[in-house]
Amino acid sequence: MPDTHPIARKLDGRADATRRRILEAALAEFAEKGLAGARVDEIAARADANKRMIYAYYGSKEDLWLSVLEQAYTAKRDREHALDVQALPPRDAMAKLVSFNLRYTAAHPEFVALLNDENLNRAAHLKRSEEVQALYTPLLDTLRAVLARGEAEGAFRRGVDPMQLYITLVGIGHFYVANSHTLSTIFGSGLTTKKALAAREAHCVDVVLGYLRP
Amino acid sequence: MPDTHPIARKLDGRADATRRRILEAALAEFAEKGLAGARVDEIAARADANKRMIYAYYGSKEDLWLSVLEQAYTAKRDREHALDVQALPPRDAMAKLVSFNLRYTAAHPEFVALLNDENLNRAAHLKRSEEVQALYTPLLDTLRAVLARGEAEGAFRRGVDPMQLYITLVGIGHFYVANSHTLSTIFGSGLTTKKALAAREAHCVDVVLGYLRP
Amino acid sequence: MPDTHPIARKLDGRADATRRRILEAALAEFAEKGLAGARVDEIAARADANKRMIYAYYGSKEDLWLSVLEQAYTAKRDREHALDVQALPPRDAMAKLVSFNLRYTAAHPEFVALLNDENLNRAAHLKRSEEVQALYTPLLDTLRAVLARGEAEGAFRRGVDPMQLYITLVGIGHFYVANSHTLSTIFGSGLTTKKALAAREAHCVDVVLGYLRP
């Protein structure tokens, strides 16, 4: 939809491309080293951009961190929303939510890393975000609806708190992925192979559906 | 000069006290700021010790980190072992394990912080530890025995993998505590009040026992 | 293409306006922050001009500084010349010069700031200016003539060096204004109120005329 002036488009395009490259580079660097360990120089190098541009576009390292965080949250929620679990029978819906969360977490270790570091900092940055805070209300509504349908059908037990359940279904996957390195050290095996992940997925679905039985 | 000589002992005593103060100070500092964010100066100040002593006793900041980590793991495993769940009926044993893990995690956010940061670094330090790696074999044995007893009694379903279950029962508590700041931001409520923790504990026990039903 | 061509003139007109806005903005910025402290970005913003224009018109930050300096000197000398003290009786002429200098200095703190900073740099830029160096010869001639008239009338003492006197009459006002902030800190009072300035003016006239008495 080229309704803007061609030159303006080209200029805008270049700036936007730089912004995007910086954001992607920052995501990678932050995920690898954390907020404190990440280096602005390194982000600039990865983005193939001048360091100065980071400050021009994002203000500071911490503001960049928040932008990365917001983008990561939004990306996950978009995907979760696209599952459209409302269209599925309750048990299938629940299984899909569990599976999705484990797979997404496994496929996005950078999201896990960001969350961990942000929690280390007591969510100091996320608290300033207006964007993220509004992201989860619809999700809880969805989960509540699925639980209600399941109860009505007799497929689920009664009295399940949707927030507790959501934290559980995310947590059982997240913890496995987030701590896979220490867990591998302790339990002495590759927990992140495709096979191991499939096994974990099956277990997680089992746990949640097993628990939800009436 | 036998090292049990009274004078040597006295000296050792003073040295040990310094070592211990440093370790405690390091635990606090690392838990608050992470490995990259922690400051050696600050650790020395908290320990009321000279910075040089840290290097004399622990070699480097990273080695100190590993010592702290080992001590944290050992402390938790000691407490977990002292539960003596073997003496309890299977369902009680399992409930106790779940409860303990949640409560311990909630009471020791520094342990959570250490784990998160160590995983961010791909367990680079823990891998060098011989101490910790041997710590968990007996735990898995215990869990396996409880599961077996439960199966034999008809109290538990069959075919449960003890490692998966252990990761799950730790994870549902750990994730809640570790991410309480971001979760509070998102779900907008105090998740770490006494009441909230009791509710979470009940939910976690419910999930595990519900899942284990035959 | 003669440069008086109407179209060229129009273009020049726009360009001149930009040049002028830049010069004014630079004067303000330089006066507030000094040469080293001033920011080219800020000058461009104040001038509502593109930064590139500064370089197109003035070459560099330092060249811009010199242009500002020259303009400030010229402005003051123009006003001083317009006093036309030659037309006054000697004592009135002298009083007027003293008053003018104090008032002008007080009304133009930016001139003071420029001078101070330029002196900090050992007049490195002003030395390159051909414009300014020719500015003061007529002034000294004027002062010399006033002194001669005063001597002849018996109103002034003999043997007064016009340059020394000029430096004195400028200095007693300039120092007061230039150092008003530190002086206020030390002497603990507002030295820049209208009333305080009037008192200083009276004192300065008193000093010069008192000194010049035969």
Place this chain on the structure above:
Amino acid sequence: MPDTHPIARKLDGRADATRRRILEAALAEFAEKGLAGARVDEIAARADANKRMIYAYYGSKEDLWLSVLEQAYTAKRDREHALDVQALPPRDAMAKLVSFNLRYTAAHPEFVALLNDENLNRAAHLKRSEEVQALYTPLLDTLRAVLARGEAEGAFRRGVDPMQLYITLVGIGHFYVANSHTLSTIFGSGLTTKKALAAREAHCVDVVLGYLRP
């Protein structure tokens, strides 16, 4: 007076020496380039000290600036106080104050430079100093006493404001020295030769004593 332990003395001595070298180096660098133009690296190099020490001892570049400023003020006031003008006849006392101020200013261009830059910053740092603010009360008292003696003897005119006079007697010297570079550029001659300074000194004494005549 070796009443402290020799080792302690040596240690203290080393640290103090470093502190002092930093202060001296900072004075030189600040005087040459101003606060904004001065480079911390350069100060460290001049002091033959590690840059880190500057921050250990003085906190920040701006705090160092204040320390330098305070030391410069104190040094001048100490010298001025040592003149003991109270012991001289009024006209001699006044002449001595004028001479001292001109000579001191000429011999300490760094003091002039500091003052100018501090005024450019609206005395932002000096305002925080408790030390300097108390320095000038005794001076004004002294000047007031000299004026009173002079009036009583019939040597001085009546009604002279001591603060105005002090600012004048300092200003006529200070302005000459502070602006010697631009003045030299304009008036085209070496104003800082020994001979020129002597001539200026005579002029300044003439002006003040001439003004003070009854």
Place this chain on the structure above:
DNA sequence: TATGAATGAGCCTTCATTCAT
């Protein structure tokens, strides 16, 4: 003429680590 994007050098500050006593 004018502009938005980009650059590279450099600045203030901090930190883990070592030296000298």
Place this chain on the structure above:
DNA sequence: AATGAATGAAGGCTCATTCAT
């Protein structure tokens, strides 16, 4: 065993200046 002083290598951030359109 313990300490205060010192160090060198970055790290986050800024700035005057230039490029491309």
